[in-house]
C-alpha cells in the first residue's frame with residue numbers, strides 16, 4: 001500500500017491517493033480541490049482510480065470530485081447523511097448521482113488487494129466516516145493530530161464527536177492516522193497526548 005498526500009485548496013485539505021502497488025488500482029480520498037494536481041499524479045504514476053471516498057460532505061473535501069470522477073470513471077462513495085439532499089445547507093454542496101454509491105458504518109469496499117472498512121464517526125458532520133485500510137486510518141475532520149474537528153457548523157454535535165473519538169481510540173492496536181487537514185500521526189500518540197481523545201476515553 002502506497003499513500004500519497006496532496007494538500008489541496010485554500011484550506012489545504014489533505015487529499016490522499018491510496019494505491020495497491022501490485023495492480024496500480026487506487027482510491028482517492030477527499031479530492032477537495034485542484035483536480036489537475038490529482039489527475040496529474042494519477043497519470044504520472046499510471047494509476048487506475050477505482051473509487052473516490054469522501055470522509056464527509058463539507059465543501060472543502062468535495063470540490064474536485066466531479067472532475068476526478070468524470071476523468072477516471074471512478075465510483076464516488078459518500079454517507080447519505082452528508083448528501084446535499086439530506087442536509088440542504090450551503091456547507092454540504094455535494095449530491096451523489098448515478099456514478100456514486102452511499103456507504104455507511106460496517107460497509108467495506110475492495111480496491112485491488114486493499115480493503116477499506118467504513119467506520120461511522122459522526123459529530124463534525126452527521127455523515128462523517130473514518131476509513132480503515134490495513135494499518136491506516138483516514139479520519140477526515142473527526143480526529144486531527146493533537147485536536148479534533150469543530151462541531152459548531154450545521155449538523156455538528158459535540159457529544160457525538162466524543163463518542164466517535166472514543167470508538168476510534170478503542171480500536172485494537174496502533175494505526176497511522178491520516179487526518180483531513182495538517183500532519184499525520186499515530187493512534188498511540190493521539191491516545192496519549194490528544195486532550196479530546198483522553199476526554200473521550202474517560203467519558
Ligand SMILES: [Zn+2]
Nearest residue numbers: 056058124141
Ligand atoms: Zn469538515
